[in-house]
Amino acid sequence: MFVTASEFAIDEMGYAMSRLDIESDLFDGGNAINEAGSSNGFNRPLHKVDDEIVQLTNLRSGPPGRLMPGKQQLPVSPVRMLAGREGNYSGRGRFSSADRCHVLSRYLPVNGPWLVDQTTSRAYVSQFSADGSLFVAGFQGSxxxxxxxxxxxxxKKNIVAKSLRWTVTDTSLSPDQRYLVYTSMSPIVHIVNVGSATTESLANVTEIHEGLDFISPDYRGYSFGIFSVKFSTDGxxxxxxxxxxxxxxxxLEANKLSLRIVAHTADVNTVTFADESGNLIYSGSDDNLCKVWDRRCFVAKDKPAGVLMGHLEGITFLDSRGDGRYFISNGxxxxxxxxxxxxxxxxxxxxxxxxxxEWDYRWMDYPPQARDLKHPCDQSVATYKGHSVLRTLIRCYFSPEYSTGQKYIYTGSHDSRVxxxxVVTGAQVAVLKHxxxxxxxxxxHPNYPMLVSSSWDGDIVKWEFPGDEEGPASTNKNRVRRQYYH
Known part of the structure; x- marks a missing residue:
């Protein structure tokens, strides 16, 4: 279900829209129709980020030109935008990418959910492919x-790994969707041919899962595990x-390890390329720091281009905006x-x-006295609160550029919600509960208002706008619930 303060009906069709931008598509009198307020603070600006990210976000998700004569009001209704396009008031004769995002970003994927799959194993990893045609889910175990x-x-493919240490910790699909890599608490990363005809891919029985050795020649320590893996944009x-x-x-072309950086003083839980060039790398660690690494200008071995402070505890995940400048982190x-x-x-x-x-996130709640603490040297641009990051390395992302202009940030949560x-106001525009x-x-989904959530309860469910004709998934009250362990 979509959590709201009341059962207010938005319109006769029951379509769920963004809490920020809801207005009537049936009447174009300039007055917006908003949902009822909430004690959770929906619609209430929580902070002001610097002007540049505001401008960049608005350029991607707001109509840049005049669509109709007369006084311009934002947000512009789809009816008004369509009339403006047909009358060619912008002079373009079509919607721009910003116009498209201005419309699509108002229709959030909050209806449903509809059940995709249900297992007895905890779901750890889930991700759409770059074009949205495939979806990958990794479960506890193999x-x-x-x-x-x-x-x-x-x-399309059921991959069963063998001889793993603990569980599958991460997966990554290549940009051309031909290969998938998966990791565990081992220095060996396995790669699988996704495009092969074999549906049941049992490691080294029905298909070869080639092992890529990540142990560098100068490594003298004990065996290690890998928490995070990502393909570069060029694969x-x-x-x-x-x-x-x-x-x-x-x-991958030379089939060898090309670089090892002793980057932090604790586990590196998350790492990603900053942009399509592959020159910049972002990393986040249990030492509470985010670091930026520029492969073009290493001044000294293991020395970052810069450090970003602001989190008071360890970092669980990073996501880049893709511009080599902005990224987000979950802490x-x-x-x-x-x-x-x-x-x-x-x-x-x-x-x-x-x-x-004293606190351990794997089994303790976050101390109440710590919730209002602030880092004395916080270098972050903005902070977003409301979700909970406990028990496991919970992930967060920018919403898609194509359909929303990266106007939103979304995240899983320990409290079973999405x-x-x-991005600009920090307000919670939706909370998905199932x-x-x-x-x-x-x-x-990179192109459509569809979001898929995966949980330790074993459910993989999709949320959509406006939804399909099937009935929403119902929670099975008789399911045996497991205890939470990291």
Missing amino acids: NIRIYDVDGGWKV RELVAGSSDDSIYVYD KDQTIKLWDIRKMSSNTSCNLGFRSY YIYD HTSPVRDCSW
């Missing part, structure tokens, strides 16, 4: 499923973050932070002060 989205969500490299405090880059201090790498510093000399409490925030266990990962 099972990974790839669904054919355009083919009615049928299982030629992999970047990985590990439990030995390091970042690894693997050259165990129960916040998402937005960063501009131009604000990074060269050192971490800031003193955090004495922490008056939260959607407005699951009964932590939502570790979720993914927004």
Whole structure:
């Protein structure tokens, strides 16, 4: 269900719209129709980010030109935009990408949910392919499923890994959708041919799952595990973050490890390429720091281009805006932070002060006395609160550029929900409730208003606008619920 303050009906069709932009499409009198208020603070601006990210967001998700004569009011209704396009008031004779985002970003994927799959294993990882035709879900243990989205969500490939350590910790699909890599608490990353005709891919029985060795020649430590792995935009490299405090880059064309950086002083939980060039790498760690690495100008081995401070606890996930400048991070201090790498510093000399409490996120609730603490040297551009980051490495993302202009940030949560925030105001524009266990990962379709959430309760469900004709998924009250462990 979509959590609201009341059962207010938006319109006769029951379509769910963004809480920020709801207005009548049937009457164009200039008056917006808003949902009822909420004690949770929907519609209430929580902060003001710097002007540049506001301008960039507005350029991507707001109509740049005049659509109709007379006084311009924002947001512009779809009826008014269509009339303006037909009358060619903009002079373009068509919608621009910003016009498209202005319309689509108002219709959030909040209806449903509809059940995609239901298992007895916890879902750890889920992600749409770059074109949205495939969806990957990784489950606790050794099972990974790839669904054919355009083919009615049928299982295209059922991958069963062997000889894993603990579980599948991450997966990544190549940009051309030919290969999938998966990791575990091992320095060996496995790669699978997704395009093969074999549906049941049992490791080294029905298909070869080639192992890529991430141990560097100069490594003298104990065996390590990999928490995060990503393909580069051109599909030629992999970047990985590990439990030995390091970042690894693997050259797939040369079939060898090309770079190891001792990057942090604790587990590197998350790592990603900053943009399509592959030159910049972002990393986040349990040492509370985000770091930026520029492969073009290493001044010294293991020295970052810059450091970003602001989280009070470890970082669970990073997502890049794709412009080589902005990214977001999810933290165990129960916040998402937005960063501009131009604000990074060269050192971490800031003193955090004495922490008056002991806390372990794997089994304890976040201390109430810590919720209002602030980092004395916070370099973040904005902070988003409301969700909870406990028990596992919960992930957050920018909404798609094509359909929303990256106007939103969305995240899973330990409290079994999916939260959607407005980038500029920080307001919660939607909270999706269905699951009964932590939502570790979720993914927004790159082109359509569809979001899929995966949870430790074993459910994979999709949320849509306006939804399909099938009945929404109902929670099985008789299911045996498992205890939460990391």
